[in-house]
Amino acid sequence: MLNYILRRLGAGVLLLAIVTMVTFWIFYVLPRWAGVTPEGMAAMYVGKAPTPEAIAATVDRLGLDQPIAVQFLDFLRTLLLGTEYTFGRETVECAAPCLGYSFTTNTPVLEQLLNRLPVTVSLGFGAAVIWLIGGVAVGVLSAVRKGSVFDRIAMSLALVGVSLPIYFTGLLSLAFLVHTWDLFPVPRYVPLTEDPVGWFQVMILPWVTLAFLHAAQYARQTRAGMLETLGEDYIRTARAKGLSERKVIFKHALRPTLTPIVTIFGLDIGLVLGGAILTETVFSLNGVGKYAIDAIVAKDLPVILGVTLLGAFFIVLCNLVVDLLYPIVDPRVRIAA
Amino acid sequence: MASTEPVVRVDDLRVTFPTLDGDVRAVNGLSFEVPAGGALGIVGESGSGKSVTSLALMGLHRGTKASITGSIEVTGKDVVAATDRELRRMRGNDIAMVFQDPMQSLHPQYTIGDQLVEAYRVHHPKASRAQARKRAVASLERVGIPEPGKRINSYPHEFSGGMRQRVVIAMGLMCEPKVLLADEPTTALDVTVQAQVLDLLDGLRRDLGMGLILVSHDLAVVAGSVDEVVVMRHGEAVERGDVRTVLSAPEHPYTRALLAAVPRVEVSRAQRRAADRAERAERERGVQRAEGADAAERGGFEPFTPAAPAAPADGEAPLLRVQDVAMCFKVRGGLWGRTMDFWAVKGVSFDLHRGETLGVVGESGSGKSTLSRMVMRLVEPTRGRIEFQGRDITHMPERRLRPLRKDVQMVFQSPYSSLNPRVTVGDAIGTALRVQGERDTKKVRLRVQELLERVGLEAAHYNRFPHAFSGGQRQRIAIARALILKPKLIVCDEPVSALDVSTQDQVLKLLSELQDDFGLTYIFVAHDLAVVRQISDRVAVMKQGEIVELGDSDGVYENPRSDYTRSLLNAAPLLDPDEARRHRAEREVARAAL
Numbered sequence: 007m008l009n010y011i012l013r014r015l016g017a018g019v020l021l022l023a024i025v026t027m028v029t030f031w032i033f034y035v036l037p038r039w040a041g042v043t044p045e046g047m048a049a050m051y052v053g054k055a056p057t058p059e060a061i062a063a064t065v066d067r068l069g070l071d072q073p074i075a076v077q078f079l080d081f082l083r084t085l086l087l088g089t090e091y092t093f094g095r096e097t098v099e100c101a102a103p104c105l106g107y108s109f110t111t112n113t114p115v116l117e118q119l120l121n122r123l124p125v126t127v128s129l130g131f132g133a134a135v136i137w138l139i140g141g142v143a144v145g146v147l148s149a150v151r152k153g154s155v156f157d158r159i160a161m162s163l164a165l166v167g168v169s170l171p172i173y174f175t176g177l178l179s180l181a182f183l184v185h186t187w188d189l190f191p192v193p194r195y196v197p198l199t200e201d202p203v204g205w206f207q208v209m210i211l212p213w214v215t216l217a218f219l220h221a222a223q224y225a226r227q228t229r230a231g232m233l234e235t236l237g238e239d240y241i242r243t244a245r246a247k248g249l250s251e252r253k254v255i256f257k258h259a260l261r262p263t264l265t266p267i268v269t270i271f272g273l274d275i276g277l278v279l280g281g282a283i284l285t286e287t288v289f290s291l292n293g294v295g296k297y298a299i300d301a302i303v304a305k306d307l308p309v310i311l312g313v314t315l316l317g318a319f320f321i322v323l324c325n326l327v328v329d330l331l332y333p334i335v336d337p338r339v340r341i342a343a
Numbered sequence: 344m345a346s347t348e349p350v351v352r353v354d355d356l357r358v359t360f361p362t363l364d365g366d367v368r369a370v371n372g373l374s375f376e377v378p379a380g381g382a383l384g385i386v387g388e389s390g391s392g393k394s395v396t397s398l399a400l401m402g403l404h405r406g407t408k409a410s411i412t413g414s415i416e417v418t419g420k421d422v423v424a425a426t427d428r429e430l431r432r433m434r435g436n437d438i439a440m441v442f443q444d445p446m447q448s449l450h451p452q453y454t455i456g457d458q459l460v461e462a463y464r465v466h467h468p469k470a471s472r473a474q475a476r477k478r479a480v481a482s483l484e485r486v487g488i489p490e491p492g493k494r495i496n497s498y499p500h501e502f503s504g505g506m507r508q509r510v511v512i513a514m515g516l517m518c519e520p521k522v523l524l525a526d527e528p529t530t531a532l533d534v535t536v537q538a539q540v541l542d543l544l545d546g547l548r549r550d551l552g553m554g555l556i557l558v559s560h561d562l563a564v565v566a567g568s569v570d571e572v573v574v575m576r577h578g579e580a581v582e583r584g585d586v587r588t589v590l591s592a593p594e595h596p597y598t599r600a601l602l603a604a605v606p607r608v609e610v611s612r613a614q615r616r617a618a619d620r621a622e623r624a625e626r627e628r629g630v631q632r633a634e635g636a637d638a639a640e641r642g643g644f645e646p647f648t649p650a651a652p653a654a655p656a657d658g659e660a661p662l663l664r665v666q667d668v669a670m671c672f673k674v675r676g677g678l679w680g681r682t683m684d685f686w687a688v689k690g691v692s693f694d695l696h697r698g699e700t701l702g703v704v705g706e707s708g709s710g711k712s713t714l715s716r717m718v719m720r721l722v723e724p725t726r727g728r729i730e731f732q733g734r735d736i737t738h739m740p741e742r743r744l745r746p747l748r749k750d751v752q753m754v755f756q757s758p759y760s761s762l763n764p765r766v767t768v769g770d771a772i773g774t775a776l777r778v779q780g781e782r783d784t785k786k787v788r789l790r791v792q793e794l795l796e797r798v799g800l801e802a803a804h805y806n807r808f809p810h811a812f813s814g815g816q817r818q819r820i821a822i823a824r825a826l827i828l829k830p831k832l833i834v835c836d837e838p839v840s841a842l843d844v845s846t847q848d849q850v851l852k853l854l855s856e857l858q859d860d861f862g863l864t865y866i867f868v869a870h871d872l873a874v875v876r877q878i879s880d881r882v883a884v885m886k887q888g889e890i891v892e893l894g895d896s897d898g899v900y901e902n903p904r905s906d907y908t909r910s911l912l913n914a915a916p917l918l919d920p921d922e923a924r925r926h927r928a929e930r931e932v933a934r935a936a937l
Contacts, residue, residue, distance in 0.1 A: 238447065240449055242442065243440075248466060250431060336451075337454075338498070
């Protein structure tokens with residue numbers, strides 16, 4: 007078991023290293039191939055009226071004229087060991103893991119990310135709880151009452167849910183639920199630690215909006231899985247024991263159905279933690295996703311890079327957790343592992 | 344057996360399923376009784392309604408569209424009229440069920456202990472977990488699971504098929520039911536394991552005074568274990584009575600046909616062949632008289648001539664020579680995920696002459712399928728040498744192997760999954776011709792249609808899809824597909840094990856006729872000893888990757904030299920109830936001696 011965990015951890019670290027390399031390649035090497043000069047890249051960082059001297063200084067400071075290999079090693083060193091940025095007389099320390107320094111906001115990227123992370127985490131976990139419970143419950147009910155009115159309505163709604171983008175459902179709910187009918191407060195994020203009730207009131211609408219999309223997918227998955235499981239021989243065995251229908255469904259049929267759901271859940275939550283760009287933008291939540299989109303608009307390279315790495319980190323982490331959970335969910339994996 | 348009141352009484356049972364083409368009567372007016380402690384066998388081919396009957400006994404049709412009339416009484420309670428709650432109280436408590444496939448009938452994600460405990464506590468909610476657990480250990484011990492105290496924490500996948508079936512039986516015994524209903528409990532198991540499970544059921548019935556209902560498609564399986572037998576066909580009981588009477592003096596023609604179709608270990612290859620040829624000659628005379636003599640010459644195939652005995656001329660090189668072949672698979676396992684070598688086949692040698700049939704018998708895991716795949720060169724042997732028509736094909740690259748492929752064809756076990764459901768029968772058979780370079784579509788079509796007729800189907804079946812055919816017909820299609828390239832050697836991997844006995848009989852007849860007609864050479868792989876004897880000139884008995892005995896088929900069956908062959912033969916199900924019981928007694932003695 008320990009060996010299994012170590013191997014999965016090793017694979018996770020390797021994957022992160024590869025993602026780092028690819029990200030670096032996209033943001034530093036690709037522009038060069040496209041013909042952007044070091045000066046051109048530096049120009050992005052130097053205010054509105056760049057003087058040639060300022061640009062040259064920036065090129066020098068960021069090492070943009072160095073060979074790619076040197077730049078990459080610099081990038082890695084900064085990431086692993088931290089660095090210091092000097093602006094005239096002022097020196098800013100950027101401790102490891104240093105994701106760089108944003109020159110548009112004049113702050114270290116990591117600090118910004120960590121400031122915004124609680125918003126994204128609140129959004130992601132809250133929505134995940136809703137979509138997991140809601141989606142699975144609807145899926146189970148639909149499967150058990152296959153062909154009923156409930157099943158048909160739920161599956162039609164699920165189809166609608168999968169097809170509707172967040173900027174449609176989100177804006178619609180903002181327009182009616184918040185502004186026209188005044189059912190929810192205008193979203194302005196309040197940290198959980200300061201005002202739990204306020205936090206809940208603000209977050210409920212983004213949660214539901216984000217969850218709706220995923221819940222639809224989970225409901226369909228659960229229904230399909232459940233129908234398959236209900237046809238298995240061991241379900242017949244369970245019935246032949248004299249178990250009640252509730253036990254047959256929730257103890258015997260639900261567990262095998264959830265096994266594949268756990269896998270996609272790990273991926274989805276990792277994805278959302280890396281920034282739910284649309285939801286955060288629609289509801290003006292200052293989370294990682296909003297940070298990313300602002301950085302993309304401002305062409306703030308270090309921030310884009312940082313957000314990408316953070317997203318990759320969460321996906322790798324969540325996958326790792328799922329891999330480690332899997333033997334608990336399905337004992338057959340224990341032997342194979 | 345003091346009470347004369349039957350524990351199960353079924354009276355005029357009718358089960359109907361509504362379908363788009365009208366109602367299907369799966370069971371139509373069935374009646375039988377099982378006295379307390381008695382044993383009843385229900386025998387029928389697939390589609391006879393025997394499984395529908397056993398599900399009805401458990402009330403497991405609830406919630407489906409089936410409509411049930413008539414009465415089913417289990418320990419005096421009416422299953423048809425019972426409320427869901429009453430029914431649940433009966434299930435597992437009054438009547439317990441053992442299912443066909445032990446691989447599928449246990450929940451893969453709970454330990455067997457959890458599943459056994461649950462079976463007890465659902466009917467004894469006041470019992471503590473510890474009590475239920477103690478009972479579970481006792482129950483596992485009773486069905487012969489070694490070290491039950493430890494094994495109770497294992498998951499189903501950590502047991503072999505036979506052991507799992509024991510666990511299912513142990514689960515059935517948790518509440519000491521009055522009746523145990525076993526629906527094809529041994530169909531998925533090896534012969535020796537089948538014998539063990541049947542012996543176990545028989546012993547439990549005696550020890551616990553339980554009623555037993557044994558459902559099977561195989562008369563030989565129920566013969567030694569039941570007092571009374573019901574033969575079912577199309578949802579009706581065609582014959583019902585004492586097992587000895589039914590088997591020795593069957594009244595109904597269907598029972599007689601069924602009995603005739605059961606392959607018997609004691610019938611030799613020569614006897615069977617003689618009978619088949621005589622029957623065929625008879626049939627053909629009739630056809631010729633009707634059609635005139637011109638029907639004989641057809642297509643590119645030689646007409647039927649009784650083939651010379653398969654004995655090879657001395658000095659003639661064998662068609663296939665297998666020398667000391669071995670196959671090693673890398674298996675990941677162990678604590679550190681190290682790969683280990685698993686030798687599926689270790690050092691097997693034999694020669695196979697033109698026109699001969701080599702039977703390969705063995706239980707699952709004996710390496711017989713791996714061996715046939717090596718002969719086909721679907722896998723490359725790790726060691727050894729395979730010569731086909733004098734050419735070494737052991738490590739021949741795929742490109743050079745391709746022209747030889749048409750000389751060696753294969754017929755697979757499952758007629759359901761070995762045909763692509765989206766390809767018409769004609770295409771499935773004709774593709775091989777096209778692959779080998781035949782461009783003329785008309786010619787291909789003609790050849791395929793001839794062949795369809797030759798294997799007992801109709802030319803008009805050319806454009807149909809596989810789902811329109813029964814299992815036996817599909818196997819005929821698979822045989823036609825193997826024949827289209829006029830191969831010299833056909834490897835049949837369990838070609839009849841998925842079929843009903845009567846269909847099995849017809850397919851065996853067909854294979855034997857085709858051998859006469861085309862001078863085919865067969866390698867016939869199967870786990871059923873009787874089937875292998877009737878088709879093979881020589882038999883190889885395999886165990887754990889090695890041939891433990893190889894010889895003339897009559898010799899192997901009548902004077903087995905190896906202990907393993909003897910134990911296999913002893914475990915083979917027999918049609919004669921008294922003989923079967925004698926074998927059981929012998930097995931018990933042998934087991935006690937261990």
